[in-house]
Amino acid sequence: MTKFTKDHEYIKTDGTVGITQYAQEQLGDIVFVELPAIGKTLKQGDEAAVVESVKAASEIYAPASGTVVAVNEALSGEPGLINTDPDGAGWIFKLALDDAGELDGLMDADAYARIAV
Amino acid sequence: MADAPAEPLLHVPLNDRHIALNGRMVPFAGYCLPVQYPTGIITEHKWTRDSAGLFDVSHMGPSVLTLAAPTGDAEADHRAVAALIEPLVTGDIAGLRPGQLRYTLLMNADGGIADDLMVGRSPLHSGSLYIIVNAATKGADFARIAAAALGKAVLHRADDGALLALQGPKAVDVLSSLLPGVEALGFMSYLRFEWQGAALVVSRSGYTGEDGYEMLVPAASAAAFWDALLADERVKPIGLGARDSLRLEAGLPLYGHDLDPTVSPVEAGLTFTLSKRRRETGDIAGATRMSAELANGPQRLRVGLFVEGAPAREGAEITTPEGAVIGRVTSGGFSPSLSRAIALGFVPPAYAAPGTKLAVLVRGRSQPAEITPLPFVPHRYVRKPAS
Known part of the structure; x- marks a missing residue:
């Protein structure tokens, strides 16, 4: 089940992280993505990536603690994938979780829908 | 997100139109203005470069400086009103032709830039200047200009209406279909036009690097004129986000960012705004720093x-x-x-x-x-x- 943070990241059960449909709408056209290094270890809440819209840079935080095992290289050439398919082709990085139990503290889709307005 | 402002935000006359178009309204220079519409900044930006973009810049500060007692001698009256503002700015205002608009700089005593602005000589009225300053600085600018003119000329604020910009290669065809004659204006000139009984001040100018126009429209006619422009399929509304990316590509400085009270005209690469006549007479505020930088180079x-x-x-x-x-x-x-x-x-x-x-x-x-x-x-x- 996909879980959500108050900062509008999602994390899937396989550790795939991206930003939500609501977040991409708020940011507008994404023009650059700074990806984390593979192998980087992150604590929950650490700055993991940066997405830049025309107007501003926004940090993406690790929804849970873990090690970066994959990054979406396609975003380097086509950052707009985050706008067109945030939940699919616009994923950002994938974590091997230290403790899957951390996800229990995040919002489910219903709870997130109430803050993403 | 920005912190809640101390003062309530001012609304432009077209506020309801921006909301109806689902503009994303943000605080800017004390006003509530659309940063983008749902199509997004990149689409809006490219539309302006390819067709015609409609911008609401009503937060800016248009005004008219008029001699208190014009003689009716157009040249003498123009020289008189120009002499009131010239000590504050870098440009040759006395040398403007009727209907000519000039980009110039309002200077502080230290030779820094207090604002960048447009000054035009009325195409119609003897001893009258059209002055458009930036939103964030307009209170201070208007106070300085009014003080400099005290007793000799009166500054009328005209920032209660709508100031619109139509920019892009198709702007001339779109606007001339509503206001025949605008196609004959050259860059940096302006004229008064009538539209459905309202008087509009239309200049061929802008802040995108494209051909286009800026139009001062009375508040009562603003919505109808906005609708008439948007009814043309070549026109789309454009927010402040694309206005910024367009002016950046055009290399045009933004006051408060690229220009501020510490930056001089020479440092800013705006020496073209320095009137040759006035450089020689040295009657420009902050002339000491300017002369030194022109002679020895800036820092x-x-x-x-x-x-x-x-x-x-x-x-x-x-x-x-x-x-x-x-x-x-x-x-x-x-x-x-x-x-x-x-x-x-x-x-x-x-x-x-x-x-x-x-x-x-x-x-x-x-x-x-x-x-x-x-x-x-x-x-x-x-x-x-x-x-």
Whole structure:
């Protein structure tokens, strides 16, 4: 089940992280993505990536603690994938979780829908 | 998100139109204005470069300075009103022809730039100037101009209506279908037009690098005129986000970012605004610094930069390739037309030549950058319309 943070990241059960449909709408056209290094270890809440819209840079935080095992290289050439398919082709990085139990503290889709307005 | 402002935000006359178009309303210079519409900044930006974009810039400060007792001798009256404002600005105001508009700089006593503005000579009225200043500075500017003119001329604020801009290669065809005759205006000239009984002040000017117009419209006619322009399928509404990316590509400075009270006209690369006559007479506020910089060169110069990788935003440090900090980015972002990061900033003259390899620090990491001639995207002004 996909879980959500108050900062509008999602994390899937396989550790795939991206930003939500609501977040991409708020940011507008994404023009650059700074990806984390593979192998980087992150604590929950650490700055993991940066997405830049025309107007501003926004940090993406690790929804849970873990090690970066994959990054979406396609975003380097086509950052707009985050706008067109945030939940699919616009994923950002994938974590091997230290403790899957951390996800229990995040919002489910219903709870997130109430803050993403 | 921005903090809640201390003062309630002012609304422009077209506020309801922006909300109806689902504009994303943000605080800007004390006003509530659309930063973008649902299509987004890149689409709006490209639409303006390809067709015609409609901007609401009613937060800005249009005004009219009128002699209290004009003689009716047009040349004498113009010289008299020009003499009131010239000591405050860099430009040759006395030399304006009727209906001519000039970009100039309001100076402080130290030789820094207090604002950049447009000053025009009325095409109709003897001893009357049309003055358009920036939103964030308009209170201070108006107070200074009114004080300088005290007893001799009266400054009438005209910022209670709508100031609209129609910009892009199709702007001339769109606007001339509503206001026949605008096609005959050359760049930086203006005239009064009637539209459905309302008097509009229309100039061929703008802040995008494209051909286009700026139009002062009475508040009561603003919505109908806005609707009439948007009824043309060549026109789409454009928010402040694309206004900023368009002016950045055009290499045009933004007051409060690229220009501020510490920056001189020479440093800003705006020496073209210095009137030759007035340089010789030296009757410009802050003339001492200006003369010294013209003779000996300035400490720093405004330059354009191509940046590799992530956009370098305002405040990013500019360094030599070896890492010595030599300056700072004052405006930076992504160029939708060029699909790459561009920036304006200040560096010492020794590093200002086009082609000079430098670097910028973005989030602590060094990225290559190169001095690039301005504008980044060529201007397409129409100086002499085909008759």
